Amino acid sequence: MELIRRLRERKASIGSTIYKSLLTLLLLMLVVAIVFPIVITVTHSFMSPSEIKIELAPILGAKSDEENADSLVKMLSEGEYVRLHWVSFQATLNAYYDILLRQPQFLFLFWNSMKMTIPIVAGQLMVSLFAGYAFSQLRFRLREPLFFAYIVVMLMPFQVTLVPNYIMANWMGLINSESSIILPGIFSAFGVFLMRQFMQAVPYSYVEAARMDGAGHFTIMLTIVLPMCRSGMAALAVLAFIDNWNMVEQPLIFLMDAMKQPLSVYLSYINEEDIGIAFTASVLYMLPAILLMLYAEKELVEGVQLSGIKG
Amino acid sequence: MFLGKIGNLRRWVVRMIRSDGTHAAIFLIPSLVGVTIFFFLPFGIGFYYSLVDTPIDGKFIGIRNYVDLLGNNSFRRAIWNTFLFTVLCVPMNMLLSLILASLLNGRVFGQRWFRIAFLSPLVIPVASIVLIWQIFFDLNGILNNWMNAWGVASKDWMEGGSALYIAIMIYVWKNVGYNMLLFLAGLQNIPIDHYEAARIDGAGRWRQWRSITLVYLTPTTFFVFIMSIINSFKVFRETYMLAGPYPHPSLYMLQHFMNNMFQQLDYQKMTSAAFMMATVIVMLVMILFMVERRFSRWL
Numbered sequence: 001m002e003l004i005r006r007l008r009e010r011k012a013s014i015g016s017t018i019y020k021s022l023l024t025l026l027l028l029m030l031v032v033a034i035v036f037p038i039v040i041t042v043t044h045s046f047m048s049p050s051e052i053k054i055e056l057a058p059i060l061g062a063k064s065d066e067e068n069a070d071s072l073v074k075m076l077s078e079g080e081y082v083r084l085h086w087v088s089f090q091a092t093l094n095a096y097y098d099i100l101l102r103q104p105q106f107l108f109l110f111w112n113s114m115k116m117t118i119p120i121v122a123g124q125l126m127v128s129l130f131a132g133y134a135f136s137q138l139r140f141r142l143r144e145p146l147f148f149a150y151i152v153v154m155l156m157p158f159q160v161t162l163v164p165n166y167i168m169a170n171w172m173g174l175i176n177s178e179s180s181i182i183l184p185g186i187f188s189a190f191g192v193f194l195m196r197q198f199m200q201a202v203p204y205s206y207v208e209a210a211r212m213d214g215a216g217h218f219t220i221m222l223t224i225v226l227p228m229c230r231s232g233m234a235a236l237a238v239l240a241f242i243d244n245w246n247m248v249e250q251p252l253i254f255l256m257d258a259m260k261q262p263l264s265v266y267l268s269y270i271n272e273e274d275i276g277i278a279f280t281a282s283v284l285y286m287l288p289a290i291l292l293m294l295y296a297e298k299e300l301v302e303g304v305q306l307s308g309i310k311g
Numbered sequence: 312m313f314l315g316k317i318g319n320l321r322r323w324v325v326r327m328i329r330s331d332g333t334h335a336a337i338f339l340i341p342s343l344v345g346v347t348i349f350f351f352l353p354f355g356i357g358f359y360y361s362l363v364d365t366p367i368d369g370k371f372i373g374i375r376n377y378v379d380l381l382g383n384n385s386f387r388r389a390i391w392n393t394f395l396f397t398v399l400c401v402p403m404n405m406l407l408s409l410i411l412a413s414l415l416n417g418r419v420f421g422q423r424w425f426r427i428a429f430l431s432p433l434v435i436p437v438a439s440i441v442l443i444w445q446i447f448f449d450l451n452g453i454l455n456n457w458m459n460a461w462g463v464a465s466k467d468w469m470e471g472g473s474a475l476y477i478a479i480m481i482y483v484w485k486n487v488g489y490n491m492l493l494f495l496a497g498l499q500n501i502p503i504d505h506y507e508a509a510r511i512d513g514a515g516r517w518r519q520w521r522s523i524t525l526v527y528l529t530p531t532t533f534f535v536f537i538m539s540i541i542n543s544f545k546v547f548r549e550t551y552m553l554a555g556p557y558p559h560p561s562l563y564m565l566q567h568f569m570n571n572m573f574q575q576l577d578y579q580k581m582t583s584a585a586f587m588m589a590t591v592i593v594m595l596v597m598i599l600f601m602v603e604r605r606f607s608r609w610l
Contacts, residue, residue, distance in 0.1 A: 020419070020420070023414060023419065024419060024420050024421070027414060027415075027419070027425055030411075030429075031425060031428045031429070034428060034429055034431070034432060034484060034487070034488075035428050035431060037432070037435065037440060037443045037444075038431050038432070038435060040443055040446075041435060041439055041443070056442075056446065126341075127341050127342045127345065128342070130338040130339070130341065130342065131338060131339050131341070131342035131343075133338055134334070134335045134338035134339045135339075138331040138332075138334055138335040138338070139331045139335075140331055140332040140335040140336075141332070143335070146343075148596075148597075148600065149351070150346065151537065151593075151596055152354075152589065152593055152596075153346070153350040153351060153354050154537070154541065155537075155540070155541065155589050155592050155593070155596075156350075156354060156357070156585060156589060157544060157565075157566065157569055157585050157588075159569050159570060159573045159581060159585070160354075160357045160569075160581065160582055160585040160586075161350070161353040161354060161357055162573075163356075163357075163360075163366075163578065164352065164353030164354075164355075164356035164357050165349065165353045167353075167356065168348060168349065168352060168353060172348075183345065183348075183349060184345075184349040184350075186345060187342060187344075187345025187346050187348075187349050187350070188350075189346060189350060190538075192342055192346075193534060193537075194493075194534060197530040197531060197533065197534045198496070198497070198500050198530070198531070200530045201500045201501065201502075201527060201530065217334045217338070228500070228502075229500065230499075231495070231496040231497075231499035231500050232496050232500060234496065235492050235493055235495075235496035238430075238492060239489065239492065239493075242433045242434055245434070246433075246434075246436070246437070248437070248548070264436065267436040267437075267438050267439070268436065268437050268438050269438065275442075278438065278439055278442065279439060281436075281439075282435060282436045282438075282439040285434075285436050286431075286434045286435060286436075289433075289434035290427065290431070290434060293426075293427055293430055293434075294423075294427065297423060297426055297427065299499075300426070300492075300495045300496055300499050301422075301499075
């Protein structure tokens with residue numbers, strides 16, 4: 001009997017091993033499909049600008065001005081297809097050296113991006129925590145219509161609110177200052193909506209029980225609801241960071257000074273002259289977001305345990 | 312008598328302070344002030360623009376802008392394309408990301424790096440990604456090179472009917488990680504205790520998934536759905552850079568229409584287009600809202 005039971009267990013574990021390996025393989029294939037543009041970006045960041053120019057000549061040559069085009073580029077571009085180099089022939093850190101040490105503007109714009117994105121994310125987390133709590137755990141009149149209005153304004157394309165936003169920013173004297181970007185970012189309805197959705201999972205009986213014990217809403221929010229919604233906060237931090245780190249349209253309109261623009265604006269208009277360092281700049285640009293993801297991802301491993309929290 | 316009244320008043324004040332309404336007001340004020348200034352008011356001004364004939368000192372003309380717009384051919388095309396794109400993309404993307412999230416929720420080898428990998432398309436700058444798509448789909452790109460080897464003539468992939476499929480691919484490629492992260496967070500948000508209780512009651516895997524995971528994921532799904540629609544409008548950035556303001560007719564979306572109206576300073580047409588679109592989405596959201604409330608009663 002004992003032997004049969006053991007055999008059965010082993011059979012089951014072999015089955016689950018096969019299942020797990022297949023799963024990993026499937027995921028690996030998907031990952032390869034998803035990541036290859038990033039791999040190309042990274043490998044190209046170690047190439048020399050001239051190598052990239054020659055490689056991409058067929059698609060660039062067709063577009064650039066006849067007279068201005070490099071004779072070499074032009075020669076190579078005729079009737080040729082792009083041949084993608086997966087690995088650089090002469091790996092070099094020159095582009096990194098160029099960007100980090102010889103072009104102070106890159107670091108300057110990077111700093112601008114930081115200066116705008118970090119306050120937005122921090123502020124949005126705060127504002128959304130409070131508002132999300134109100135929308136999910138408190139009962140008050142107008143709760144549903146107000147929440148609905150939040151969703152509706154979220155759906156508006158930016159072109160519509162751009163001019164009115166400009167009027168408002170001008171009226172408050174915010175034009176050409178970082179606040180014109182930071183403030184709307186902080187109060188975006190996105191975070192409130194997200195937090196409300198996650199706080200819905202907290203059973204009302206928990207909040208009620210804590211109320212009976214005499215806890216105030218502020219205490220309940222911080223000690224009961226927040227710990228149960230850590231995964232939501234982590235997701236919000238990552239997505240809000242990414243969203244604002246990538247913004248292009250708003251800074252272009254609200255900030256006149258080229259030196260106040262974030263890096264994303266600069267990177268969205270790379271011209272063909274700079275194409276040699278575009279990939280390197282992209283890699284550096286991606287780093288903070290990847291680091292934040294690595295950090296926040298830890299919150300998404302353990303589920304919440306109700307029994308661990310005393311009502 | 313007098314003391315009693317004071318006592319009543321005190322009780323009343325205490326009750327007011329402790330009431331949900333007062334707390335809601337305090338908790339909501341920061342957000343409400345900000346949203347009013349930066350979103351509600353601009354929204355209202357935008358709506359006003361859609362009802363006048365010119366933005367500056369315009370005459371009120373009611374819904375004439377809307378009527379004009381419905382007769383506009385390129386607007387009708389844009390509506391249809393946007394509808395098609397959304398209907399194709401959003402469910403596909405949501406399903407794929409839900410599967411991914413479920414797979415990456417359990418302990419999987421290299422779980423952490425898989426998750427980061429799926430998120431990475433979100434952080435790569437638009438310009439560099441557009442360059443990479445060009446390397447693939449350009450007239451002199453890699454895809455045509457391969458096709459040539461198979462004896463198929465070269466073509467510009469962003470020009471023909473294939474443009475729509477490329478846009479769909481870019482959308483899914485970019486947003487699958489976005490939704491996956493939200494679903495993952497939603498899965499972590501489900502109290503483990505429920506699963507334990509269900510297991511003790513003898514519920515199988517599928518049963519657990521259907522009556523716990525799916526139900527508890529409703530708020531997240533609702534959120535993911537709305538974000539997917541919003542993100543499907545944002546593919547505009549990539550398609551615009553790949554194909555310009557007037558792409559192949561199958562790719563001409565509402566965002567192109569609005570952007571072109573914006574460039575032409577035809578503000579009325581743009582705002583009325585936006586509000587018409589918003590009305591449709593709002594009706595959709597309303598239905599979902601009711602569905603969600605129905606579901607959350609089970610929680």
